[in-house]
Amino acid sequence: MKTIQLQRTQNSDWTYLNEKITLKSPLVLVFGKRELLEDEKIYEEVKNLFNDGHIVFGSTAGDITEEKVDNDSITITAIEFEKSTYEVRRLNILDSGDKANSTDTGRALVNSFPKDGLKHVFVVSEGSFVNGSHLTQGMNEAVNNEVLITGALCGDAAKFEKTLASYNENPKVGEVVAIGLYGESLEVSCAINGGWTPFGPERIVTKSEDNILYELDGKPALDLYKNYLGDKAKELPGAALLYPLKVKSDNENYSIVRTILNINEKEQSMILAGNILKGERVQLMMTHVDNIVNASESAAIYANKDRKKEAELAILVSCIGRKLVLDQRVEEEIEEVMETIGKKATICGMYSYGEIAPFNGEKKCQLHNQTMTITLISE
Structure with a gap:
């Protein structure tokens, strides 16, 4: 070569x-x-x-x-x-x-x-x-x-x-x-390999469509996400790149990390970079340089x-x-x-x-x- x-x-x-x-x-x-x-x-x-x-x-x-x-x-x-x-x-x-x-x-x-x-x-x-x-x-x-x-x-x-x-x-x-x-x-x-660490409680996807996440534990997904971000919620959607979601399905051996690409304030939903299915379990993630x-x-x-x-x-x-x-x-x-x-x-x-x-x-x-x-x- x-x-x-x-x-x-x-x-x-x-x-x-x-x-x-x-x-x-x-x-x-x-x-x-x-x-x-x-x-x-x-x-x-x-x-x-x-x-x-x-x-x-x-x-x-x-x-x-x-x-x-x-x-x-x-x-x-x-x-x-x-x-x-x-x-x-x-x-x-x-x-x-x-x-x-x-x-x-x-x-x-x-x-x-x-x-x-x-x-x-x-x-x-x-x-x-x-x-x-x-x-x-x-x-x-x-x-x-x-x-x-x-x-x-x-x-x-x-x-x-x-x-x-x-x-x-x-x-x-x-x-x-x-x-x-x-x-x-x-x-x-x-x-x-990723190097991201989950934090906070694990929640169940109760409403989604392809890559759009509407509800977690029966509550608006975006509202819950903002609560975890606190003051950083003001920086959405850009801040979402620093706090992706760990997504775990019962049908897979591994967890997938999903980036949040955009948000919909009217529908209180989040648009992810890949699919998320009803019944999957999600958790917020964070990391640092090392x-x-x-x-x-x-x-x-x-x-x-x-x-x-x-x-x-x-x-x-x-x-x-x-x-x-x-x-x-x-x-x-x-x-x-x-x-x-x-x-x-x-x-x-x-x-x-x-x-x-x-x-x-x-x-x-x-x-x-x-x-x-x-x-x-x-x-």
């Missing part, structure tokens, strides 16, 4: 972050600030750099490289697979005329790949209105929970206005892009522990909520991952609106919030 990384800001030229080499038919991951990706010449610009590349765009809440976490840049990671192959597919949720049709989109997208030899699927998805729980459900159905799927819901800093993605064209709204990796020698591992950094290290240890070969590429997807907690110390969680996985790996990734990966030790992918998700790849 060979890789090149470049980066530029609004008014700068492209800068190589490592040695400039020639790549053949590379997979080109272009992650960056949404406003910069809206430049109508951006696809042409990247295509001129990698004429025979397959180019995947995704907007972020921060770009991740070995060098730093950058909020105002576009970062390119171009990868030449020397022993493996890849294919790219894309669909747009808006093409069906139904924004809620995320299950069908996920199923159709992954079903479009040849299944023989498919080792891994990495997803770069629209992140502002997609139902990530439904999207992962559809993708799991397409592979019968037998192929490792990881990825990200694209971000838009902390603005939550719109997100962009695309394949071999200018980035646009509604796109879901999937990359399928094939090869006998290909080794892919992944892990997640817990988040330690959790990232633990995820890296788990992703790396049973590998036969040292990772050559590490794709890191962490949550915007974690970034807000870490603030000026945001790069510490990246540094912990780098120290654990070794110096051979090229580091790339993004801060996102949702992380796609299975729970550790499983194959069925899930939508996560507030986690560090690590995908390690080698040939």
Whole structure:
């Protein structure tokens, strides 16, 4: 595997972050600030750099490289697979005329790949209105929970206005892009960890619809949430990123963390980043910097522990909520991952609106919030 990384800001030229080499038919991951990706010449610009590349765009809440976490840049990671192959597919949720049709989109997208030899699927998805729980459900159905799927819901800093993605064209709204990796020698591992701690009483969901939470213990959910936040309730919906919900179902072995994306004062409801079902149990969560950094290290240890070969590429997807907690110390969680996985790996990734990966030790992918998700790849 060979890789090149470049980066530029609004008014700068492209800068190589490592040695400039020639790549053949590379997979080109272009992650960056949404406003910069809206430049109508951006696809042409990247295509001129990698004429025979397959180019995947995704907007972020921060770009991740070995060098730093950058909020105002576009970062390119171009990868030449020397022993493996890849294919790219894309669909747009808006093409069906139904924004809620995320299950069908996920199923159709992954079903479009040849299944023989498919080792891994990495997803770069629209992140502002997609139902990530439904999207992962559809993708799991397409592979019968037998192929490792990881990825990200694209971000838009902390603005939550719109997100962009695309394949071999200018980035646009509604796109879901999937990359399928094939090869006998290909080794892919992944892990997640959060570092959030529950507090307060556990409550039962008594009214919900998909990702909208209306009632807990028969009482308006938003009213209860505000009571716990106290003075910080004045900072909603932004403050909700610092106090997500632990969601536990009797049908799952693990708890899911759900970020609150928005609130509806009139209905006294909360809009979550993924589905929440009637009868599930929820609890507020909080964290601090050291817990988040330690959790990232633990995820890296788990992703790396049973590998036969040292990772050559590490794709890191962490949550915007974690970034807000870490603030000026945001790069510490990246540094912990780098120290654990070794110096051979090229580091790339993004801060996102949702992380796609299975729970550790499983194959069925899930939508996560507030986690560090690590995908390690080698040939």
